[in-house]
Amino acid sequence: MKRMVYLFMVSFLLTVSVGCTKRNPENYNKEALLATLFHQQAAEMKALSYQAYNLATRQLDEALLENENPGALAIVLDLDETVLDNSPHQAECIIKNFNYPTGWAEWCQKAQAPALPGAVDFLKKAVDHGVQVFYVSNRNDSLREVTKENFAEEEIPLQSEDHLLLKTTESGKESRRQIISQQYKIIMLIGDNLSDFHQVFDKQTTERRAALTDSLQAEFGSRFIVLPNAMYGDWLNALNNYDYKMSAEEKSVLYNKLLKGFGYVKPAE
Numbered sequence: 001m002k003r004m005v006y007l008f009m010v011s012f013l014l015t016v017s018v019g020c021t022k023r024n025p026e027n028y029n030k031e032a033l034l035a036t037l038f039h040q041q042a043a044e045m046k047a048l049s050y051q052a053y054n055l056a057t058r059q060l061d062e063a064l065l066e067n068e069n070p071g072a073l074a075i076v077l078d079l080d081e082t083v084l085d086n087s088p089h090q091a092e093c094i095i096k097n098f099n100y101p102t103g104w105a106e107w108c109q110k111a112q113a114p115a116l117p118g119a120v121d122f123l124k125k126a127v128d129h130g131v132q133v134f135y136v137s138n139r140n141d142s143l144r145e146v147t148k149e150n151f152a153e154e155e156i157p158l159q160s161e162d163h164l165l166l167k168t169t170e171s172g173k174e175s176r177r178q179i180i181s182q183q184y185k186i187i188m189l190i191g192d193n194l195s196d197f198h199q200v201f202d203k204q205t206t207e208r209r210a211a212l213t214d215s216l217q218a219e220f221g222s223r224f225i226v227l228p229n230a231m232y233g234d235w236l237n238a239l240n241n242y243d244y245k246m247s248a249e250e251k252s253v254l255y256n257k258l259l260k261g262f263g264y265v266k267p268a269e
Contacts, residue, residue: 029094030248031255035230036094039087046117048228053118056190056225060126063187070130074184076177078191079137079147081229083123083156084113090231100232108139111149116227120155127157132184134163136176136196141166174199192229206238 039045056075064070080086089107093099107113126133135158139147144166151158158164165176173195180186194201197219200212213220220226240246240254 029090029097029099031251032090032231033094036087036090039085039229039231040091045228049117049119052190052225052227053116053122055221056188057122057125059188059222059225060122060129060131064129064131067185067187071132072185074132074134074180074186075126075188075190076134076136076180076186077123077189078193078196079135079139080113081116081192081231081233082190082196082227083115083119083135084150084154085116086113087231088113105143108143108150109146111146111153113150113154115154115156123157124155127159131187132163132180133157133159134165134180136165136173136180138167138171138173141168172199172202174202188223188225190225190227192227193233193235195234197224201234203234203242204238205241206235209235209238 060075063073067073077083086107089100089103092103092107096103123133137147144164147164147166148158150156165179177186177189189197191197194209194213198216201209204212216224237244239258240251246254
């Protein structure tokens with residue numbers, strides 16, 4: 001009798017275990033765990049943000065010395081992971097095992113994204129000197145009001161409504177940058193994604209992105225200021241050729257194949 005009860009319990013536990021496995025699939029976002037922890041916990045992340053905005057401030061100072069009319073100058077910035085820190089959304093994706101765009105609107109509605117270190121001081125200085133500051137973001141335009149609430153909470157300056165260019169019909173940013181360049185001289189672009197700087201980077205392969213970066217080496221640290229973002233972005237999308245339907249398991253296999261250990265041999269050119 002005891003043996004029958006034991007076998008029944010084992011069978012029951014196995015059934016429950018299988019059921020739980022089916023209900024709780026492998027975390028789609030597990031690859032982002034360390035990247036998100038770095039973003040939220042590493043003092044190095046804070047240092048990199050200060051470094052980027054310190055450099056941007058030096059470039060601003062030079063531009064102000066060289067131009068008698070600062071009102072004719074413009075700085076173009078991305079928003080998310082450039083001015084605002086949205087790592088809490090990424091963390092929530094990991095904790096609750098969902099993926100963007102789930103939870104994104106809910107997070108934005110809170111208007112609680114903190115400003116990245118160094119950003120506000122830099123932006124205030126630019127605005128105080130009359131330089132036009134434009135935020136070109138792929139946040140949907142439906143999030144405009146809550147984004148402005150977030151700006152107010154973090155004391156991020158917004159000179160006018162048309163200085164916040166959110167996404168309406170297309171994710172490419174070049175047309176919005178062109179609108180700005182028709183009226184102002186763009187002295188600096190700041191972002192966490194290469195497509196924040198030039199359309200030449202849009203939807204390119206990993207190899208092509210690297211080659212283009214080499215060709216534009218002199219722009220980085222002068223006209224282009226890059227903020228770190230290991231959590232998401234085109235660098236990650238390019239690894240799987242922008243296949244947004246790829247499963248978590250397929251991504252894991254691919255990412256491991258792309259690792260280069262000390263036995264890696266560079267392909268002949």
